Amino acid sequence: MSTNLRDTADQQRITRLRATLTTDFEAQTARLTELTADTGDPGEAHTRSALIAATRQSLAQIGDALRRMAEGGYGTCERCAAPIPVERLEVLPQARFCVPCQQKHG
Template identity: 50%
Template sequence: MTHTLHQPDETLRELLENQLREHTDKLTELTGHARRRDRGGHDPDTLGRLIDTARQTVADTTTALRRMADGSYGRCERCDGEIPAARLEILPAARYCVPCQQRR
């Protein structure tokens, strides 16, 4: 599968859109649990961490879709180098190339 920076593979877009739907649904579900007296069977700390993780995933996925729309998808936010297609296939919301991610 070959991707160009200006025309990301439609499969990656679909994957990101599906992830956004799934994590938004999960966040809605977890937020509902937080309102319940029994917290849906979760202890407060675990539920809080799950909600934080879901929020971050929604934000990261939204950012990736925005980057696709503005043409900056596939470029490292730190060094502006190209993020390899193989990394994007594994982690479609990746914002950094591997060397820059390791430096963070």
């Protein structure tokens, strides 16, 4: 495969991943809005608090991935600077690390 065709295919994958991340960001934002609405049920406060924290973390990770895309650093491991395989990004689009670095540093 020529470099241009590979680059085009990579760009198409990145475009699809960006769309996925944007959709996920919008869904998580809507979820956070719902979770932060006061239901008045004190029995749900702890569970709701945990869900809010998890949703905020997810939003931060997605936002970071979108920022890396905009800045040109998306798909590069933040620890070793190796390319993150596209297959990993397709499963976990907000991945910051390659699998070996993720396993080493948990």
